[in-house]
Amino acid sequence: MALLELKGIARSYKTGQIKVDALKGIDISIEEGDFISIMGPSGSGKSTLLNIIGCLDKPTSGTYEIAGRRVEKMTDGQLADIRNRLIGFVFQSFHLLPDLDAQANVELPLIYRGISGRERRKRAIAALESVGLGDRLHHLPSQLSGGEQQRVAIARAIVGDPAVILADEPTGALDSRSGENIMSIFRDLNHNQGKTIVQVTHEKSVARYGHKIFHLLDGEIERIEVVNDSISQEVRVK
Amino acid sequence: MTKRLYSLLIRFWFAAKMAGHGILANPLRSALTILGVAIGVTSVVSLMGIGEGARQAVVEQFESFGTNVIAIKAQDASVEFKPEEAEELVERVEGLEMATPVVNTKAVMRWRRARGYVNVIGVNSQFPQIRDHDVIAGHFFTRWHVMQRSPVAVLGYNMAVGLMGGRSPVGQTISLNGETYRIVGVLAAKGSGKAEGIDDKVVIPYTTAQKIAEKRTVEEIWGKAASSKEADLVVVQLGRIYKRKLGLDQSAPTPVTTEVEGGPPEAMMKAGMVKTVMKPGGDRPKKPSIPGGEDLITITNLNQLVKEADKANRVMTLLLGGIAAVSLLVGGLGIMNIMLVAVTERTEEIGVRRALGAKQADLLIQFLLEALYVSGIGAVAGIVAGIWGLNVFERYGFETAVSFQAVKTAAVIAIGCGLLFGVYPAVSASSVPPVEALRRQ
Known part of the structure; x- marks a missing residue:
């Protein structure tokens, strides 16, 4: 049983009279320990797909199971629980809360899980130390560099020990050196701690950190590329 | 959980x-x-x-008048009360415990070398109980003083303090309109402007006050009812008594339209009476009156005013x-x-x-x-x-x-x-x- 199982996922929006199909029947299964990159031109539906995987959005049709639980019929509150326990988000623009320091930001998911103060602090500090920010616990986001902010965001994503980490253009707002640093953290999380990671990116070099690259075009998976260290095999879907 | x-x-x-x-x-x-x-x-x-x-x-302000006080007041020069009426009413009206005739007048007072006008109030010996006054020095004058027209006086608080600067004036004498009065007591303070300014008045027996005012009648009677419930009933009874007395209504006890001398006013009075009988203790003080004219007398339950x-x-x-x-x-x-x-x-x-x-x-x-x-x-x-x-x-x-x-x-x-x-x-x-x-x- 795959960790994430998407079958026939479609998502359409209505803008006035026009119906836009953002996703047209996606079938994906992601195993535990996978590192998946999703690529595609803008408008190909990759962000929509990530939102659905992240339970931020519901598919119009199709079924989605995460860790054996059917998501598409869940209530808002149940989805919040899924996001809280099974998913860790890393966003392009970090999305840290500006008036909370690094440690408080990292504690957020644990608070919504209802974990008490001492336990929260312990885990938040451990998470921040694991991304190399043990000395920046009480800095506000505005006092941190972009790379550091993104590392805080990663600490926030892993502190709750989620089943999957979802990253939306994690290096998009960073210079190349910080970007590499971030990606090496992801690789380490995946390689040494067995974390499942799904990222959306439009940079080939970033995408190649993953084991597989899903190429999206017009709401459909165009091809799946398997990255094999230096050589990459291409599997044609259609 | x-x-x-x-x-x-x-x-x-x-x-x-x-x-x-x-x-x-x-x-x-x-x-x-x-x-x-x-x-x-x-x-x-x-x-x-x-x-x-x-x-x-x-x-x-109203509470300083005393509790369950009923004031019967002549509003027209043609109406006067005999002082004996006070005692008569206590006997006739159920629930009315005490009553005092009231004479309000002024007199020239002399104290040592000073002289001036003061307000004098003449009452009987039950006055302190009726209006809830405490006597803080000496005692109030007695029934006997009243009967004898004794020249005794009880001073309001301010008056007493003004005369003796805080020492008890009991036993001293003052003169009112040339007659010498012995001070027998001092009333407790009610506060400025309270209880119709009693603090600045001289209280003497009404019999003596009648002499000063040069009249045999009184224009006011104050009574005290046993309880606030009784007070309402007392007002109704008094209303009936005075209506009959003043010749306004002769069929008072029965609220049935009957021919009564007096002509047109009678019909309106009847309506008033019906109300009184139907609703003893209704929420308005009873006022016998002639329609279209001034009130002859007012009977007021002070509780009601409050x-x-x-x-x-x-x-x-x-x-x-x-x-x-x-x-x-x-x-x-x-x-x-x-x-x-x-x-x-x-x-x-x-x-x-x-x-x-x-x-x-x-x-x-x-x-x-x-x-x-x-x-x-x-x-x-x-x-x-x-x-x-x-x-x-x-x-x-x-x-x-x-x-x-x-x-x-x-x-x-x-x-x-x-x-x-x-x-x-x-x-x-x-x-x-x-x-x-x-x-x-």
Whole structure:
């Protein structure tokens, strides 16, 4: 049983009279320990797909199971629980809360899980130390560099020990050196701690950190590329 | 179960903390909103306090007359009472315990070398019980003094203090219109202007006062009923007695239309009588009167006056409070306005929280608490300012009273406003879909 199982996922929006199909029947299964990159031109539906995987959005049709639980019929509150326990988000623009320091930001998911103060602090500090920010616990986001902010965001994503980490253009707002640093953290999380990671990116070099690259075009998976260290095999879907 | 409760508590506590952050994030804006609420609460507390003060002043005024007092007063020169009527009434009217004829007059008083006009009141020996006066020095004059027309006097408090500078004047003598009076007692102070200015009067037996006033009749009789319930009945009975006595109505006991001498006025009187009989202790003091003419006499239950004054002033207090409540409402709208702005500004924050697992309830509580903080702080500030404002008013001679009811009302309305006007923004904050919230940046 795959960790994430998407079958026939479609998502359409209505803008006035026009119906836009953002996703047209996606079938994906992601195993535990996978590192998946999703690529595609803008408008190909990759962000929509990530939102659905992240339970931020519901598919119009199709079924989605995460860790054996059917998501598409869940209530808002149940989805919040899924996001809280099974998913860790890393966003392009970090999305840290500006008036909370690094440690408080990292504690957020644990608070919504209802974990008490001492336990929260312990885990938040451990998470921040694991991304190399043990000395920046009480800095506000505005006092941190972009790379550091993104590392805080990663600490926030892993502190709750989620089943999957979802990253939306994690290096998009960073210079190349910080970007590499971030990606090496992801690789380490995946390689040494067995974390499942799904990222959306439009940079080939970033995408190649993953084991597989899903190429999206017009709401459909165009091809799946398997990255094999230096050589990459291409599997044609259609 | 306890674990679940505990985790709810943690989330609630955090929402409370974040609501505080929300206020501190924009101190000027929050302060102005709080000010809006505070001004509303201040005006409610202070205006209601002024109204309440006026009410209490009037009530105290009337209460100083004594409890269960009934005053029978001639309003027309053609009507006079014989002093003996007082005792007669006590015998005839059930529930009337005591009564005294009252003679109000003025006399030239001489004390050592000083002289001047004083107000003199002539009564019988039951006067202190009827009007609830305490005698603080000496004693009141007795029935015997009254019968003998003794030249004895009891001084009002101010009068006594004025004469002897605080030492007891009992045993001294004063002269009224050239006759020498022995001072036998001093009445306790009622307060300035209270009880018809008794503090500045000289009280003497009515028999003696009649001499000074040069008349055999009296224009007022004061009685005391056994209880406030009896007082209402006594007024009804007195009304009947005096109507008959004055030839206004001869069929008093039966509320049936009968032919009575006196012509047209009689019909109206009948209506009045029916009311009296049907509703003993009705809410208006009974006044026998000739329609179209002045009242001949008035029979007044002072309890009733207190109640009516109280009621009238209560209405005024509520009116003032109502006007002030409008400004409180405006303050509440200020909260709603600011909260709506805050929700729009903080969609990103909302989205992030939702992505990290915040439920709608978490955000609802957070934003609701933020509105409650503003209204709560505003209420406290307004109550403090309102009480301070009342002190200022008091310094300028207003009768004020910090009414607990006004404070309570203002606080409840302010916090209610916070809740009411906080709910909509809070609901709109919590119902933004997470994707939407994250997209808008």
